[in-house]
Amino acid sequence: MKGNYNKNPATMSGRISAYAETNESDTKNGTSHPQSDELPYVHKVGKPPKQDLLKEIKTALKETFLSDDPLKPFKDQPKKRKLVLGLQTLFPILSWGQEYSLSKFKGDLIAGCTIASLCIPQDIGYAKLANLDPQYGLYSSFIPPLIYAFMGSSRDIAIGPVAVVSLLLGTMLQDELDPVKQKHEYQRLAFTATFFAGVTQASLGFFRLGFLIDFLSHAAIVGFMGGAAVTIALQQLKGMFGIKKFTKKTDIVSVMRSVFNSAHHGWNYQTLLIGISFLIFLLVAKYIGKRNKKLFWVPAIAPLISVIVATFCVFITHAERDGVQIVRHIEKGLNPSSANKIFFSGPFLAKGFKIGVVAGLIALTEAVAIGRTFAGMKDYQLDGNKEMVALGSMNIVGSLTSCYVATGSFSRSAVNYMAGCNTAVSNIVMSIIVMLTLLVITPLFKYTPNAILASIIISAVLGLIDFDAVVLLWKIDKFDFVACMGAFFGVIFVSVEIGLLIAVAISFAKILLQVTRPRTAVLGKIPMTSVYRNVEQYPAATRVPGVLIIRVDSAIYFSNSNYIKDRILRWLTNEEEMFKDQPRVEYLIVDMSPVTDIDTSGIHALEELHSSLQKRDVQLILTNPGQTVLDKLHASNFADHIGEDKIFLTVADAVLTFAPKMQQA
Numbered sequence: 058m059k060g061n062y063n064k065n066p067a068t069m070s071g072r073i074s075a076y077a078e079t080n081e082s083d084t085k086n087g088t089s090h091p092q093s094d095e096l097p098y099v100h101k102v103g104k105p106p107k108q109d110l111l112k113e114i115k116t117a118l119k120e121t122f123l124s125d126d127p128l129k130p131f132k133d134q135p136k137k138r139k140l141v142l143g144l145q146t147l148f149p150i151l152s153w154g155q156e157y158s159l160s161k162f163k164g165d166l167i168a169g170c171t172i173a174s175l176c177i178p179q180d181i182g183y184a185k186l187a188n189l190d191p192q193y194g195l196y197s198s199f200i201p202p203l204i205y206a207f208m209g210s211s212r213d214i215a216i217g218p219v220a221v222v223s224l225l226l227g228t229m230l231q232d233e234l235d236p237v238k239q240k241h242e243y244q245r246l247a248f249t250a251t252f253f254a255g256v257t258q259a260s261l262g263f264f265r266l267g268f269l270i271d272f273l274s275h276a277a278i279v280g281f282m283g284g285a286a287v288t289i290a291l292q293q294l295k296g297m298f299g300i301k302k303f304t305k306k307t308d309i310v311s312v313m314r315s316v317f318n319s320a321h322h323g324w325n326y327q328t329l330l331i332g333i334s335f336l337i338f339l340l341v342a343k344y345i346g347k348r349n350k351k352l353f354w355v356p357a358i359a360p361l362i363s364v365i366v367a368t369f370c371v372f373i374t375h376a377e378r379d380g381v382q383i384v385r386h387i388e389k390g391l392n393p394s395s396a397n398k399i400f401f402s403g404p405f406l407a408k409g410f411k412i413g414v415v416a417g418l419i420a421l422t423e424a425v426a427i428g429r430t431f432a433g434m435k436d437y438q439l440d441g442n443k444e445m446v447a448l449g450s451m452n453i454v455g456s457l458t459s460c461y462v463a464t465g466s467f468s469r470s471a472v473n474y475m476a477g478c479n480t481a482v483s484n485i486v487m488s489i490i491v492m493l494t495l496l497v498i499t500p501l502f503k504y505t506p507n508a509i510l511a512s513i514i515i516s517a518v519l520g521l522i523d524f525d526a527v528v529l530l531w532k533i534d535k536f537d538f539v540a541c542m543g544a545f546f547g548v549i550f551v552s553v554e555i556g557l558l559i560a561v562a563i564s565f566a567k568i569l570l571q572v573t574r575p576r577t578a579v580l581g582k583i584p585m586t587s588v589y590r591n592v593e594q595y596p597a598a599t600r601v602p603g604v605l606i607i608r609v610d611s612a613i614y615f616s617n618s619n620y621i622k623d624r625i626l627r628w629l630t631n632e633e634e635m636f637k638d639q640p641r642v643e644y645l646i647v648d649m650s651p652v653t654d655i656d657t658s659g660i661h662a663l664e665e666l667h668s669s670l671q672k673r674d675v676q677l678i679l680t681n682p683g684q685t686v687l688d689k690l691h692a693s694n695f696a697d698h699i700g701e702d703k704i705f706l707t708v709a710d711a712v713l714t715f716a717p718k719m720q721q722a
Contacts, residue, residue: 149443150207153480161479168478169486171354172215172469174361176487177494179218179469179517181384181502182510185296186223186289187461188236189247192388192499194218197455199491200392201463202484204451210443212480213431214424215469215487216451220518221285222420222462224292226250228307228553229412233405246409249400252456253413258421259449262442270422274567276534277560278422279526280541284548284556286521289514291549296511297332299325299382309549325380331370332508335363339516353475360513364505372504382507387499391492392458399456413462417452419557420464424448427465431474468517536567575611577624579632580648580708587709589648603640604716605632606708608648613659622662626669644715645670648708650681660693667699678715680705 131139145152176198184194198217205216226247230236234243261267291312295303300323304315342359345352370376377383400406425441432439452462473483530538540563548556578591581598589606592598600606607625611617625647632642655663667677677699682690687704690696696704705711 148207149210162482164477164479165482166486168473168476168483170490171357171476172473172483173487173490174358175472176217176469177491178360178364178513182514183218183220183223185510186220187227188231189461190388191384193459193461195491195495196392197460197463199488199495200458200460201451201455202488204454205447206481206484208447208450209481210440211428211432213470213474213478214428214465215473216484217463217466217469219423219464219466220289220514221282222416222464224285224289225419225553226416226462231305233408245398245400246405247461248395248398248456249405249409250413250416251452251460251462252399253410254417254420254462255449255452255456257414257417258445258452262445262449265442267441267445270418270425272564273422273561274540274564276530276537276540277544277564279523280544281548281556281560283522284545285553286518287549288553289518293511293515296507297329299328299380307552327376327379328381328508331367331506332512335367335509336512336515338363339512343516350475353472357472363509363513367509368505371506384502384505387502389499391495394457395459396457416462420462421445421448424465427467427470431470468520540564540567573616574620575617577610578608579628580606580608589708601712601716603642604644604646604712605629605642606646606648608651610651612654613652614656615658618659618662622666625666642675644676644678646678646680646708646711648680649686652686653683655686655689660689660695663695678703678711680708680711
């Protein structure tokens with residue numbers, strides 16, 4: 058018995074895109090479908106019109122690289138207006154700056170002063186993580202934030218050196234050069250890596266390739282950040298215990314062995330007392346800030362207070378004579394030029410490029426994640442590609458002015474947000490304070506004990522260990538949990554680079570696994586409805602006698618087409634073995650509603666499936682293919698091969714056509 062088709066388009070209850078055909082078009086094609094009053098209307102998927110190949114390619118490229126249509130504001134605008142819009146696009150401050158007011162400046166001034174009090178002691182410590190002199194950390198919180206304030210689109214992100222990138226950069230650089238014996242070359246390589254980090258970031262934004270950083274999954278980032286936090290904290294044991302000879306390795310085994318081997322002759326107990334005392338103070342301050350959001354300023358200024366008090370105590374007691382290690386010297390003055398120090402040739406060019414790309418991508422991932430988080434909290438749009446160009450530009454300029462890789466900081470951005478910042482002017486305020494520090498205050502840091510810097514870094518990085526996220530990963534997706542733990546243990550037991558490599562590898566493995574082994578499901582009819590759902594999810598859903606309905610939950614590509622074909626045939630075999638007392642399966646319906654695309658390998662797999670089913674005397678039926686899929690089915694003549702009367706709008710329509718004797722629920 059053939060299905061019935063509605064002769065009147067006005068009474069159709071549904072259609073797919075513009076392809077639903079009526080009986081009138083069927084008559085023109087030479088097919089007829091007798092009308093019956095006993096069955097509801099059945100809607101057929103018709104043959105789509107021919108598509109312009111060039112138009113399809115243009116649309117695909119636009120959706121990939123220009124999905125936000127960045128050129129739309131420039132359309133139908135005079136040349137002068139286009140120039141203004143172009144400058145506002147490159148420098149967003151020219152746009153929002155027109156509406157800037159004194160009330161907004163008050164919030165930015167308070168926020169800028171607050172994050173400056175936090176960043177100054179942190180920058181000195183983070184520079185040590187990168188095996189650079191303390192002033193380079195301050196340099197990196199002066200020029201880059203100024204550049205970002207003019208070019209960035211985030212209102213809340215606070216720019217400067219961060220712990221993870223500092224450690225990563227220091228670890229990779231010292232694998233190439235000794236930071237003590239080859240100090241000058243080491244600094245040059247650091248500036249070279251920073252230059253290429255900026256080039257990488259700006260290039261990704263300019264060519265609109267920002268989607269590439271999304272391949273590093275959230276689970277992998279959580280694990281990598283947590284492992285890096287543990288590694289950074291362990292590295293600070295050198296400063297906390299006052300150990301002079303310390304391992305250059307970052308894995309937990311080497312670090313702890315170095316700590317305990319120095320127990321009898323290398324520990325300085327005055328240093329340890331200073332470090333532990335102020336670490337407790339900093340942790341209590343953070344706890345107060347978490348318990349009472351109005352007291353956010355307490356943990357923000359606690360590091361600076363710690364530095365001032367500890368420095369004063371060491372100065373009046375001259376504890377450095379008893380073995381307490383101090384900073385001793387921070388270069389006074391603003392950023393000197395480093396343009397002539399970058400390796401643009403020679404063997405270190407390739408090394409700087411490699412280190413820069415890795416550091417740049419990690420810095421970019423962290424900054425974009427921070428920016429998106431706060432943009433969502435304040436409900437404004439963040440242009441990821443503009444952010445990449447801004448971050449890249451500030452690091453390129455920074456590499457020419459004695460800075461190393463800077464990015465958005467989690468801790469500082471949170472303080473910036475809590476302090477009530479309104480725009481990126483808070484970064485300008487912070488830069489000015491850092492500038493004044495470089496010009497006037499740096500000699501006062503001479504007696505700052507290294508133990509204080511170590512305790513500041515430990516208290517800062519502990520927030521990077523997200524226990525709640527790990528628990529949530531375990532509850533939601535065990536594979537994500539494995540990815541997280543793989544990255545975490547890779548960092549703490551091997552190295553930061555290996556942990557990063559594991560994080561990337563696991564992220565790609567997950568993508569490949571999901572693409573090559575997509576889910577398929579057997580569908581059944583929900584009682585009292587015409588809805589068909591997964592029988593495992595809905596046990597009340599009933600199978601249709603003589604009909605097997607399979608849903609494919611993925612696009613069909615070369616990577617998974619054979620698996621999907623084999624999986625469908627296994628479903629058919631299992632169905633026949635499990636329900637031997639039921640009527641033999643005569644129709645196999647493939648629900649293609651989740652299938653977003655199909656390639657030539659997918660078409661070939663469907664042809665092989667159709668051939669295998671014919672040998673079993675089973676008919677292949679397709680339902681609800683999307684526009685792209687339907688275009689390709691017709692272009693390949695597969696639709697003609699199985700017959701256009703075997704392609705339906707819904708599973709219910711196909712069942713009504715080929716199983717009319719089923720008992721209605």
